[in-house]
Amino acid sequence: MIHSDLINVCLNHSLKICWLCLATKGAQDLGMVFTDSRENAPWRASLFQSNPWRVTPAYSQLHGFEIRMVRADLLHIWNLGVARDVIGCTLKIVLQERTVWQAANLNDRLETATADLRSFARSNGHVLRLKRLTKKKISWSNKTYPEFRGSGSDSHIVGTWLEHVLGPFGNIYGDLCTLLWTSNRAMRVLYNADRFLSGGERSTVQVLGQVFSQTYLRLATQAINSHRLMFRVRPKFHMLMHITDCYDCLNASVYATWMDEDWLKKVAKTMQLTSSKTAQFRVMERWLLAVPFNLKKISNTAG
Numbered sequence: 001m002i003h004s005d006l007i008n009v010c011l012n013h014s015l016k017i018c019w020l021c022l023a024t025k026g027a028q029d030l031g032m033v034f035t036d037s038r039e040n041a042p043w044r045a046s047l048f049q050s051n052p053w054r055v056t057p058a059y060s061q062l063h064g065f066e067i068r069m070v071r072a073d074l075l076h077i078w079n080l081g082v083a084r085d086v087i088g089c090t091l092k093i094v095l096q097e098r099t100v101w102q103a104a105n106l107n108d109r110l111e112t113a114t115a116d117l118r119s120f121a122r123s124n125g126h127v128l129r130l131k132r133l134t135k136k137k138i139s140w141s142n143k144t145y146p147e148f149r150g151s152g153s154d155s156h157i158v159g160t161w162l163e164h165v166l167g168p169f170g171n172i173y174g175d176l177c178t179l180l181w182t183s184n185r186a187m188r189v190l191y192n193a194d195r196f197l198s199g200g201e202r203s204t205v206q207v208l209g210q211v212f213s214q215t216y217l218r219l220a221t222q223a224i225n226s227h228r229l230m231f232r233v234r235p236k237f238h239m240l241m242h243i244t245d246c247y248d249c250l251n252a253s254v255y256a257t258w259m260d261e262d263w264l265k266k267v268a269k270t271m272q273l274t275s276s277k278t279a280q281f282r283v284m285e286r287w288l289l290a291v292p293f294n295l296k297k298i299s300n301t302a303g
Contacts (some may be wrong), residue, residue, distance in 0.1 A: 017235040018043070019052035020242055034238040037213040043282065047247060068248070071238045076257040080154035081236035086183065086216070088146030089140045089230050090166075090176050098167060100170055110134060120161045130154045133186050152258070175215055182212040186244060192251040202246040209244020213237070221271055264274060282293040 015024040015032050023043035026033030031042050048068055051060070055202035059065065091113075094100050101109040101116075116131045121128040128134035130152050132138070141148045146156060170177045186208040193201050217230060243252045267283055274282040 001084055006032075016052070018238055019067070020047055022046035023047060023238055032201060034235065035217060035233050037210070037241065038219055039210070045246070064253050071120070071250070071255040072243055072252065074190070074243065074252045075152050075258055075261065077236050077239045077243060078183075079155040079240050081234075082158055082216075082240050083155045083183065084148040085152070085234075085237075086146065087150075087155060087162065089219075090173075090180070090275075091133070091138050091148070092140055092146045092230075093176065094166070099169060106135075116165065117158065117161050121157055124160075124187070126153075126157045128154060128157055130158070143229070145229045148268065152261070159199050175219055178215045179212060179219075182208045182215070186212070187253075190251055193251050195251055196249045197251050202249065205246055209241065210252050212244070213241050222245060248263035 015027055017023060017025060021043045022032055022036035023036075024032045025045075026035070032046075034043065036043065048066075051067060053060075059081065060067075072125075095106060095109050095113065098104075098109070103109040110133050116164055117130070118128060120126075139145070139149065142299045148158065150158065161181060163184050164179070166173050166177050166180065186205050189201055189204050189208075190197075197205070214236070217233065220233050221229040246252075269288070270283050270286055271278050271279045
């Protein structure tokens with residue numbers, strides 16, 4: 001027989017969604033639900049009150065380790081997370097209508113939007129990997145939530161492009177413009193700031209984050225009330241609120257894993273050429289062999 005205390009422990013762990021605070025899915029206690037965006041939300045006062053694991057990892061025993069040292073990855077939280085939801089929903093809403101692009105059918109509107117996007121990228125010096133905007137690219141379906149299927153850099157480009165495109169239609173798409181402007185502005189502040197945020201930068205990101213989260217949740221509530229699969233709210237949204245709360249002076253953009261992702265892609269190509277039994281050793285061996293060549297190449301370029 002399983003003891004009731006053990007059941008409660010397992011249930012509590014399955015409901016928790018954050019390693020920083022005690023926020024939960026809200027099934028047992030709505031007071032700690034992770035979608036509460038109020039400034040006095042109870043989960044905001046529970047930062048670092050408990051460890052998020054049941055089995056203690058070895059690195060936590062390192063001298064001086066604190067759970068606050070574990071940081072959220074801005075690339076996966078925003079560019080490969082919430083931004084995809086914002087972009088997917090925005091494109092689906094706008095493309096369903098003939099306000100921005102007046103073509104008679106959806107396919108033609110998608111073609112026109114693609115041309116506009118590519119022109120915007122060229123004009124602003126962006127390297128766009130996306131070839132075409134399609135229904136598949138934004139998960140357009142009656143059975144799934146819209147989500148932009150693109151790289152992290154493409155999410156940034158498409159997000160700034162949509163802000164530019166919808167600017168003249170603010171009276172029609174006010175909430176969408178708010179989502180795009182606040183999020184793009186907050187990301188620009190973070191990526192242009194130093195490792196430690198100034199008081200003004202923290203305040204700016206906090207205000208922008210609060211407006212963004214409240215607007216997004218209002219749209220999500222409207223979608224639920226109208227029985228539409230739009231504006232999905234998932235744990236990454238909660239982590240974004242932690243980032244924009246700026247609970248300390250450290251800049252979240254410092255912990256974005258852009259270079260790590262690029263390195264993994266390059267390593268993956270090498271791993272495909274090696275035996276699975278010796279892949280780890282061979283990959284590191286070949287990578288180390290290339291270090292002197294790349295250092296010399298960088299030195300010659302700098303000279």
